[in-house]
Amino acid sequence: MSSGTERVRLAVYHGFARTGRAPSVPELAALTGLALDEVRQELHALHGSHDVVLNPQDNDQVVMAHPFASVPLGFSVMGATTLWWGGCAWDSFAIPHLLQDEPDVLVATRCPACDTPHAWVIGRDAPPQRGTQVAHFLTPMHRAWDDVVHTCANQRLFCSTDCVDTWLRRTAQERGYVMDLGTLWRLARDWYTGRLEPGYTRRDPDSAFAYFAEVGLHGSFWGLPD
Numbered sequence: 001m002s003s004g005t006e007r008v009r010l011a012v013y014h015g016f017a018r019t020g021r022a023p024s025v026p027e028l029a030a031l032t033g034l035a036l037d038e039v040r041q042e043l044h045a046l047h048g049s050h051d052v053v054l055n056p057q058d059n060d061q062v063v064m065a066h067p068f069a070s071v072p073l074g075f076s077v078m079g080a081t082t083l084w085w086g087g088c089a090w091d092s093f094a095i096p097h098l099l100q101d102e103p104d105v106l107v108a109t110r111c112p113a114c115d116t117p118h119a120w121v122i123g124r125d126a127p128p129q130r131g132t133q134v135a136h137f138l139t140p141m142h143r144a145w146d147d148v149v150h151t152c153a154n155q156r157l158f159c160s161t162d163c164v165d166t167w168l169r170r171t172a173q174e175r176g177y178v179m180d181l182g183t184l185w186r187l188a189r190d191w192y193t194g195r196l197e198p199g200y201t202r203r204d205p206d207s208a209f210a211y212f213a214e215v216g217l218h219g220s221f222w223g224l225p226d
């Protein structure tokens with residue numbers, strides 16, 4: 001990654017971490033010392049490498065820099081003084097693992113099937129101690145980047161597997177993958193480690209598969225054996 005690209009990447013991530021929202025192109029220019037058009041070029045490069053996701057209608061808007069999002073996708077993540085949109089169940093549970101000054105956060109959502117509100121305090125040290133809710137991920141990992149906003153929007157938390165099945169019937173969709181809260185927390189814990197530091201590179205497929213297996217996932221949904 002060129003030094004300009006890396007500077008813009010870090011400015012996007014640190015802006016999201018600090019304020020809960022995506023820095024604008026002028027803000028990124030001020031933070032990096034680059035010209036507006038140079039910032040736009042670097043954002044395009046970062047979109048191409050899946051380090052950020054730009055709004056297709058307005059390329060100046062960063063929609064996601066995983067695990068952060070600038071649009072509502074079903075989750076709020078509340079820190080001591082900052083409020084984030086969690087990109088999905090996975091991303092919302094990941095946010096406290098990335099933020100030095102936020103040892104835990106309040107993750108809140110509603111069950112997509114029955115609208116029951118759910119909230120958990122998610123910290124770095126242990127999975128949530130209470131909660132029989134389940135996460136359901138709709139899109140298999142090898143298709144995740146076909147439409148990543150759709151993928152994240154469908155990684156949700158439900159009251160139970162009954163609510164997952166009700167929602168799948170209602171929306172005429174096939175079941176993806178269901179996991180308990182402990183597995184979701186372990187998946188979120190180290191997935192994004194290093195993303196706020198200089199020189200971060202995204203996991204290659206082999207390291208991703210190894211990580212998924214280590215946290216207890218299995219099956220073709222994750223590119224793993226059953």
Ligand SMILES: [Zn+2]
Pocket residue numbers: 111112113114115116158159160163
């Ligand atoms: Zn429900």
Ligand SMILES: [Zn+2]
Pocket residue numbers: 066087088089090091151152155
């Ligand atoms: Zn996500």
